[in-house]
Amino acid sequence: MKYLTLLVYKMNKRKLSVAILIFFSGLTPLLFGAEEIEPYNDRYCTTCHGTDGRGNFGVQAPRLAGMEAWYLKRQLENFREGIRGYHPEDIEGLAMQPMAEKLTNESILDILEWVESWEYFPAEVTIEGDAAAGELIYSQCATCHGAEAEGNEALGAPALSGQNDWYLITQLKNFKQGLRGGESTDPFGQQMMVMTQILADENAMDNVVSYINTLGR
Amino acid sequence: MIILERSLEIASNMLIASFREKLMPKLVTRREFLNLLGSAGGTSATLKAGSALGLLPAASIANSLDLLALGPNKKKVAILGGGLSGLTVAYELGKLGYECTILEASHRCGGRIFTVRNGDLIDEIGNRQYCDFDDDPHMYFNGGAARIPSFHNNLLSYCKELGIELEVFVGENNNAYFQDDALLGGKRVRVNDYKTNIRGFMGEMLAKSMSEQEMDEPLTEREAENLLSIIRSFGDLGESDLYTGSSRNGYKSGGYISHGVQKDMIAFRDLLQSELGRRALTAYEGDQGPCLLQAKGGMDNITNGFLRKVEDRVKYRAMVSSINVSNDGVEVTYDQDGARHLLQADYCFSCIPTHLITGLDHNFPSDYVKAMKYVRRGDAYKAAFQAKERFWERENIYGGITKMAGRSADIWYPSHGIHQNKGVILAAYNFRGGSYHTNMSQQERIESHIKDGEKIHPNYRDLVEKPVTIAWHRINHMLGCAARWNRNFGGWTQEEEFMFDTLQTPLNGRHYVIGDQISVNVAWMESAIRSAHWALEDLDKRVRSELA
Numbered sequence: 127m128k129y130l131t132l133l134v135y136k137m138n139k140r141k142l143s144v145a146i147l148i149f150f151s152g153l154t155p156l157l158f159g160a161e162e163i164e165p166y167n168d169r170y171c172t173t174c175h176g177t178d179g180r181g182n183f184g185v186q187a188p189r190l191a192g193m194e195a196w197y198l199k200r201q202l203e204n205f206r207e208g209i210r211g212y213h214p215e216d217i218e219g220l221a222m223q224p225m226a227e228k229l230t231n232e233s234i235l236d237i238l239e240w241v242e243s244w245e246y247f248p249a250e251v252t253i254e255g256d257a258a259a260g261e262l263i264y265s266q267c268a269t270c271h272g273a274e275a276e277g278n279e280a281l282g283a284p285a286l287s288g289q290n291d292w293y294l295i296t297q298l299k300n301f302k303q304g305l306r307g308g309e310s311t312d313p314f315g316q317q318m319m320v321m322t323q324i325l326a327d328e329n330a331m332d333n334v335v336s337y338i339n340t341l342g343r
Numbered sequence: 344m345i346i347l348e349r350s351l352e353i354a355s356n357m358l359i360a361s362f363r364e365k366l367m368p369k370l371v372t373r374r375e376f377l378n379l380l381g382s383a384g385g386t387s388a389t390l391k392a393g394s395a396l397g398l399l400p401a402a403s404i405a406n407s408l409d410l411l412a413l414g415p416n417k418k419k420v421a422i423l424g425g426g427l428s429g430l431t432v433a434y435e436l437g438k439l440g441y442e443c444t445i446l447e448a449s450h451r452c453g454g455r456i457f458t459v460r461n462g463d464l465i466d467e468i469g470n471r472q473y474c475d476f477d478d479d480p481h482m483y484f485n486g487g488a489a490r491i492p493s494f495h496n497n498l499l500s501y502c503k504e505l506g507i508e509l510e511v512f513v514g515e516n517n518n519a520y521f522q523d524d525a526l527l528g529g530k531r532v533r534v535n536d537y538k539t540n541i542r543g544f545m546g547e548m549l550a551k552s553m554s555e556q557e558m559d560e561p562l563t564e565r566e567a568e569n570l571l572s573i574i575r576s577f578g579d580l581g582e583s584d585l586y587t588g589s590s591r592n593g594y595k596s597g598g599y600i601s602h603g604v605q606k607d608m609i610a611f612r613d614l615l616q617s618e619l620g621r622r623a624l625t626a627y628e629g630d631q632g633p634c635l636l637q638a639k640g641g642m643d644n645i646t647n648g649f650l651r652k653v654e655d656r657v658k659y660r661a662m663v664s665s666i667n668v669s670n671d672g673v674e675v676t677y678d679q680d681g682a683r684h685l686l687q688a689d690y691c692f693s694c695i696p697t698h699l700i701t702g703l704d705h706n707f708p709s710d711y712v713k714a715m716k717y718v719r720r721g722d723a724y725k726a727a728f729q730a731k732e733r734f735w736e737r738e739n740i741y742g743g744i745t746k747m748a749g750r751s752a753d754i755w756y757p758s759h760g761i762h763q764n765k766g767v768i769l770a771a772y773n774f775r776g777g778s779y780h781t782n783m784s785q786q787e788r789i790e791s792h793i794k795d796g797e798k799i800h801p802n803y804r805d806l807v808e809k810p811v812t813i814a815w816h817r818i819n820h821m822l823g824c825a826a827r828w829n830r831n832f833g834g835w836t837q838e839e840e841f842m843f844d845t846l847q848t849p850l851n852g853r854h855y856v857i858g859d860q861i862s863v864n865v866a867w868m869e870s871a872i873r874s875a876h877w878a879l880e881d882l883d884k885r886v887r888s889e890l891a
C-alpha cells in the first residue's frame with residue numbers, strides 16, 4: 127500500500143488511473159524502479175539538447191543555452207504536470223514529459239543553474255522564407271515577444287531570437303494544431319493556440335520565422 | 344535443402360503471379376483458384392526466373408586485415424564511443440602500436456550490445472530502471488543484440504580469437520505459437536500446426552496444377568516426376584494428391600505404444616485469416632535463419648572479450664562535446680567529472696550515432712552535416728520478464744519464438760538455462776514499431792505485454808515478475824536503433840548513395856564515422872565490424888603512403 131501511495135503522489139491524472147487499474151488487476155507483485163545504485167543526478171539535458179545546450183536537429187531538441195531561466199522553469203514545470211507533452215502526436219514533447227516528471231524542485235533549480243553556465247552561440251539559419259512578408263505578421267507577435275523578439279518576462283513571453291528556427295516552426299505547428307497549449311491550466315499556451323491561428327499555412331510560418339532570424343542575437 | 348527452397352520459391356512465385364493477375368478483386372472457389380493457377384501460364388517463366396536465391400548478402404570468409412605495424416613511429420587515435428566498431432578499431436590498432444583512447448559517454452561500453460542482469464542500470468531518459476532479476480548466471484536478458492548468424496564471419500572469428508564462448512541460439516521453433524485475434528477466434532496455434540496445414544494446401548494446389556496443366560517448359564519426364572515428388576513431400580500429400588492432414592505436426596494422441604491419432608486439419612480458409620501466415624514459412628531466413636548462435640552467459644561477453652584487450656584505453660562517463668578536424672589531426676573535447684578535457688589525436692574514429700553527433704560542437708562541412716541530418720533513427724523496443732518457473736518447457740518449448748499479431752509482437756524463450764527453475768523471457772520485441780510502447784509509461788508498457796502474453800500462456804500474469812523495458816529511442820547516449828538511410832521502398836536513391844559515401848569517406852582523411860550506421864545492413868554486429876574494417880583499411884593506405 128505504501129508503494130501505491132508513493133505512485134499516486136508522483137503521478138498526474140492519466141497515469142494515476144492506469145496505476146489504479148494495475149493495482150486492482152493484481153499486478154502489484156511486479157516491482158519496477160528498484161533503488162538507485164549508479165551515482166546519477168538529473169543532469170541528462172545534453173544527451174538530447176547537445177553540447178552546452180545548443181540544440182540538436184538530429185533528435186529535434188531545442189536550444190537551451192540562452193533561454194531565460196524563468197521560461198525554462200515554467201516549461202519544465204509544465205512538462206512535469208503533464209500540461210505539455212501530453213498529445214500523442216507531439217513526439218518530442220512525449221519524450222521530454224517523463225524526464226521532467228521525475229524532477230524535484232531542487233533538481234529543476236540545479237538544471238537552471240547549469241543551463242545559465244552555458245555559453246551562447248548563434249543558431250544556424252536553416253529556414254528559407256520571405257522575411258519581408260514575415261515582418262508584417264510579426265508585428266502582432268511583437269506585442270508580447272518584443273520588437274526584437276527579445277522576450278518579455280512581465281507578459282510571460284519568451285525570447286524567440288536565437289532559438290533554432292526549425293524548433294520555432296515545430297512549436298508554431300504544435301500550437302496551431304492543439305498539440306501544445308490545449309490544457310486549461312496552461313494560460314500562456316492557450317494564448318498561443320489562439321494567436322497561431324493568424325498563420326494561414328506553413329509558408330506563413332516560414333516567413334515569420336525567417337523574419338525572426340534577421341533579428342539576430 | 345536447396346532444392347526444397349528452390350521449389351518453395353517457384354511455388355510462391357506461381358502463387359503470387361496468379362494472385363496478382365487474376366485473383367485479387369473477386370472471391371473465388373478453391374476449384375476456380377486451381378484453374379487460375381493452371382492457366383496462369385507463368386510456370387515456364389518462373390522456372391527460368393528465380394535462379395538466384397538472392398536472400399543473403401554475399402557470405403565471405405572473414406576479412407583478414409593486413410595492416411602495417413607502426414614500428415618506431417607514433418600515432419595517436421581518438422575513438423569516440425565504446426560501441427563494437429570502436430572497440431574493434433582500438434583492438435586492431437593496439438596490435439599495430441597506435442596509441443588509442445576510447446571516450447565513452449555512458450557507464451558501460453558496448454552501446455547496443457547490452458545484457459541486463461541483477462543490479463544493472465537501464466538508463467532510459469525519464470525511466471531509469473534497475474534490473475531486479477534473481478542473481479543467477481542464467482538469469483539475464485539481451486536487450487540489444489541477441490543472435491549471431493552463422494555466416495557473420497568477422498564477428499565469429501573475433502569470438503574465436505578473443506576466447507568468447509558461443510552456444511546455439513534457437514530462433515525457429517515449431518513448438519512455439521502463432522497468435523492473432525483474427526485467426527481461429529484468437530486461439531493460439533502451434534507454429535507446426537499452421538505450417539503443416541498451409542503447406543498441405545499449397546502442395547495440393549501445386550500438384551493439381553502440374554498434372555492438369557500442359558507444361559510448356561520442356562522438362563524431361565524425370566525432372567517432372569521429381570518436381571511432383573518434391574511438391575508432394577512439401578505438402579505431405581496423400582492419395583490423388585489430396586492433402587488430408589499430416590503427422591508432421593504430431594498426433595492428437597498416441598504414437599509410441601499405441602498408434603497415433605491424426606490431428607484435425609485446420610480449414611484452409613481459417614489459415615488465411617491471419618497476416619502472420621506470411622511469416623509461417625519464411626520468418627527464419629537470411630540473417631535470422633538457422634543456425635544462430637549467442638555468446639554464453641550474455642551477449643556483452645563479446646564486449647568483454649574486446650575489453651580484456653583494451654580496457655585500459657577506455658575513459659568512462661567521458662562525453663564528447665566537440666570535434667574539430669584539421670588537415671593534420673583532430674581535436675576532441677569531452678566532459679568528465681564536471682570538467683572539460685582536451686584530447687589531441689592524429690586520427691579519429693567515431694561510432695557516436697549520427698543523430699547525436701549533430702548536437703556536438705564541430706567544424707564539419709555542410710555536406711557532411713547534411714548527410715548526418717538525413718539519417719533517421721529507428722525505434723526498436725524490447726521488454727523482458729523474469730518467469731517464476733519455466734512454464735514454456737512444460738509445453739515442449741525449448742528456446743524459439745512465438746509470434747503475435749499484438750503489438751508486443753514476439754515472445755522469446757531462452758535457449759539457455761534449460762530445466763533450471765526460473766528463466767528470463769523476452770516479453771516484447773518490436774523492431775520497427777517500437778514507438779508504440781516507448782510512448783507509454785512503464786506501467787502501461789508492462790500491462791500491454793501481459794495482456795498480449797495472456798493470449799498465449801494462461802496465467803501469464805501470475806507466472807512473470809520483475810519486468811524490464813528497453814526503449815532504444817530513449818536510452819541515454821543512444822536515442823535510437825538503428826540508422827534509417829533509405830526512405831522509400833524500392834531501394835536507395837542516388838542522393839542517398841551520395842550522402843552515404845560522403846559520411847563513409849574520412850573527413851580530411853582524419854575523421855571516420857563508423858558503426859553499423861555506415862553499412863547497408865544496419866542493426867547487425869557484423870556490419871559494425873565491417874564498417875570498422877573498411878575504415879581501418881582506408882587508414883592503412885594513408886599511413887603507408889605517409890610513411891613510405
Ligand SMILES: Cc1cc2nc3c(=O)[nH]c(=O)nc-3n(C[C@H](O)[C@H](O)[C@H](O)COP(=O)(O)OP(=O)(O)OC[C@H]3O[C@@H](n4cnc5c(N)ncnc54)[C@H](O)[C@@H]3O)c2cc1C
Pocket residue numbers: 423424425426427428429446447448449451452453454455456486487488489490491661662663664694695696699723724725815819820821824857858859860865866867868869870871
Ligand atoms: C534491439 C536490438 C536488437 C539487435 N539485434 C541484433 C542481433 O540479434 N544481432 C546482431 O548482430 N546485432 C543486433 N543488433 C545491432 C547491434 O547491437 C549493433 O549493430 C552494434 O552493436 C552497433 O555497434 P556500433 O559500433 O555501431 O556502436 P553502438 O552500439 O551504436 O555504440 C555507440 C556508442 O557511442 C556512445 N556515445 C554516444 N554519444 C557519445 C558521446 N557524446 N561521447 C562518447 N560516447 C558516446 C554510446 O554510449 C555507445 O556506447 C541489435 C540492436 C538492437 C538495439
